Amino acid sequence: MADYRAPRDDMDFVLHDVFNVAADWQQTEELAEMMDVETASAILDEAAKVAENLIAPLSREADEQGVSFADGVVTTPDGYKENFRQLAEGGWVGVTANPDFGGMGLPKSLSAQYEEMLCSADIAFSLYSGLTSGAIMALDLHGSDELKSHYLPKMASGEWTGSMCLTEPHAGTDLGIIKTKATPNHDDSYSITGTKIFITGGEHDLVDNIVHLVLAKLPDAPAGTKGISLFLVPKVLSDSNGNLTEPNSLSCGSIEHKMGIHASATCVMNFDGAKGWLVGEPHRGLPAMFTMMNYERLGVGIQGLGAAERSYQNALEYAKDRTQGRGAKATRNESAEADSILVHGDVRRMLLTMKAMNEGGRAFSTWVGQQLDRAKYASDAQQQQRADAMVALLTPVAKAFLTDTGLESTIHGQQVFGGHGYVREWGQEQLVRDTRIAQIYEGTNGIQALDLLGRKVCGSGGKLLQPFTAEIEDFIEQIAPHKEWTKQRAQLKQALESLNGVSAEVLDKAAADENIINSVAVEYLHLLGYVAYAYLWLRMAVVAEEKQAERPYLATKIKTAKFYYARILPRIHSLVASIKDGSESLYLHDQDDF
Incomplete structure (x- = not known):
């Protein structure tokens, strides 16, 4: 396989000559203070180095090795853990995350170029941070202030990752028939019970905690998609300071053996009364998920x-x-x-x-x-x-x-x-x-x-x-x-x-x-x-x-x-x-x- 070289000239041409995105940025208070043509080019130059020199060289070997599963534990290919840590330390996991919680806050027109480079380098590796970005966005838009302040800084920094748990064995496109249940506890939490399949990054060894966003139904839920709620369910519970305490009642039952993306863990996730918290309003889980x-x-x-x-x-x-x-x-x-x-x-x-x-x-x-x-x-x-x-x-x-x-x-x-x-x-x-x-x-x-x-x-x-x-x-x-x-x-x-x-x-x-x-x-x-x-x-x-x-x-x-x-x-x-x-x-x- 040839050495990957990011098409930086073409990216700059499209961004600045064709679409003049900087003009849009300068009309926006949030972006005008942080983004211009020179800054954008510097960010993409650094992203190109990450894609070319850190991630791409490992792609083929990682595909050959794949992920492994034993006793509920998923192990990623050699080098993935170290590479993910370097990605996180560079701030790339939170590339689009809200700066209030430690993210870069890049506009999508710019982050799209970074995403392309990451996917050219190694799609399987990109999924671990990509799903985290999606979970961050959903939580930022719909989570309570308490949930956001507790989880988003850890996720934006790459200390913790995220997953999105939608599909069930009998419910793929038709999410209205999901069976995962959420039972209210005596505090403000819920007990989540059910099985989700095809969960990308549902379990792995890259970080110590994974924050799952889970679609489930409350006891009083109306039928169909209008009865779906969204819950935050961490792999490991934590105290008010963000220190990990005890494992939650969830596990990875198995991983899928797939045609491709061998280095990405695609998991069956079992929630056995796992502790979770409502994200957004009851029965509004699908609209909350679809905002991102x-x-x-x-x-x-x-x-x-x-x-x-x-x-x-x-x-x-x-x-x-x-x-x-x-x-x-x-x-x-x-x-x-x-x-x-x-x-x-x-x-x-x-x-x-x-x-x-x-x-x-x-x-x-x-x-x-x-x-x-x-x-x-x-x-x-x-x-x-x-x-x-x-x-x-x-x-x-x-x-x-x-x-x-x-x-x-x-x-x-x-x-x-x-x-x-x-x-x-x-x-x-x-x-x-x-x-x-x-x-x-x-x-x-x-x-x-x-x-x-x-x-x-x-x-x-x-x-x-x-x-x-x-x-x-x-x-x-x-x-x-x-x-x-x-x-x-x-x-x-x-x-x-x-x-x-x-x-x-x-x-x-x-x-x-x-x-x-x-x-x-x-x-x-x-x-x-x-x-x-x-x-x-x-x-x-x-x-x-x-x-x-x-x-x-x-x-x-x-x-x-x-x-x-x-x-x-x-x-x-x-x-x-x-x-x-x-x-x-x-x-x-x-x-x-x-």
């Missing part, structure tokens, strides 16, 4: 992006060094007996597809991060409302499209290696395995598509789509003077018209056809994803055209934009055709026909 889900789902999408970037770097280095066959006469190296496989069209197709989707994905994740920042910090109510709408629309796309295309890219990267990509020593097959889970957890990609088309687009009567389409329409008008992009501008306009057309068609048919949303949701999500990337690629290309004189490397950005429009954007035509078919061909078969 937009951040978490973008984070999962970035896992796909991070793995795809690592796969691209590996494949590119291999393609340059590997010599097989002969290219066309114009590209032939006459002094060698064979040419680099980089001269062959199919290898170029795969590498350029990876490059275009990775750089488009980086722009997309940053754009969604910017919308999250505006929704959180904007002082202008109208701007905040618009950002909320954009976040609602784009979050399921970020989670599903980044991971679907991320897996595609890791497979391309494996294919570039030929047979060597199938064996372990090169690391390409690990990236395929590690990325696959990102399409499944935090809501499967099919569920994300239903959320997008069913709840967001059709549920709003198309209104949630309007800020997205309006921004692209405005951009198309703005770049009219850029004659060198006339062809791509017309393609973007046509793509947006196709999206608007099928959106209206589905809205029109949905009332009479209850199967149509479920039938076309995945194709619709992909269509919106490709249109979003087309917008961002043209936006990047226009900026690159203006700045390439001072930064010659941006000439490659312009070429890649043209490749995206020529070879990738046309995928939307088949998606539109599938969506227009509606539910008809899917429901021709009776159940006995399968």
Whole structure:
């Protein structure tokens, strides 16, 4: 596996040249005091060193060793404990945590770059701190002052980690049927009883305490999702000073043996009357948990992006060094007996597809991060409302499209290696395995598509789509003077018209056809994803055209934009055709026909 190198130039280009995020930061009192272009670059430079020099070198060996389980104890791979301690000492566990509790408080547009680097280095390792960040956010938003002051400083410092316990053996997507119970005690605590499965980081040896956020039902809970409450349940109880006292009544029953992320502990957690405390209001646990889900789902999408970037770097280095066959006469190296496989069209197709989707994905994740920042910090109510709408629309796309295309890219990267990509020593097959889970957890990609088309687009009567389409329409008008992009501008306009057309068609048919949303949701999500990337690629290309004189490397950005429009954007035509078919061909078969 090639040495990982963080794409820092591209990150800075996207952050500052394309999206000008610093202008947003300076309009926000909380961020203006702590963040500017120079500070952001310094933070990301340090993060790159952590990813490149500390975490990435251990990834393959950690995957080979995996986690082990014996007598309720989970042991992480050699070196993980030391690396996590260094990560914590650098303040990276609390990178987005509230500064009032010791966190860095980075805006999401910036932390998205850090997350990508961490995921490129080692997805499995990143999960231990990533789940902690999610737990920190949920507790900060909904916990009592007492719970926050007691737990958040320890979690933000990385002294303690967090997990989120939602899924049960019989309840995955349908959380309304969970059976875990919370019984009130005589004090302000509760006894939590039940079993949770697929709990990432539910047990490990990296720290001495793990703070579990557990969904459970109170005795008077109404049926369904409206009866779910959220509880904080620590692995080890502690006194008022934060000193650990005695183990809580919970345990890890086993760990899962998985296709990928071998170094991440995926646990079955048993709560046997464990002591816990209510987070937020009774029966409001699911809304409390979902306030941070937009951040978490973008984070999962970035896992796909991070793995795809690592796969691209590996494949590119291999393609340059590997010599097989002969290219066309114009590209032939006459002094060698064979040419680099980089001269062959199919290898170029795969590498350029990876490059275009990775750089488009980086722009997309940053754009969604910017919308999250505006929704959180904007002082202008109208701007905040618009950002909320954009976040609602784009979050399921970020989670599903980044991971679907991320897996595609890791497979391309494996294919570039030929047979060597199938064996372990090169690391390409690990990236395929590690990325696959990102399409499944935090809501499967099919569920994300239903959320997008069913709840967001059709549920709003198309209104949630309007800020997205309006921004692209405005951009198309703005770049009219850029004659060198006339062809791509017309393609973007046509793509947006196709999206608007099928959106209206589905809205029109949905009332009479209850199967149509479920039938076309995945194709619709992909269509919106490709249109979003087309917008961002043209936006990047226009900026690159203006700045390439001072930064010659941006000439490659312009070429890649043209490749995206020529070879990738046309995928939307088949998606539109599938969506227009509606539910008809899917429901021709009776159940006995399968």
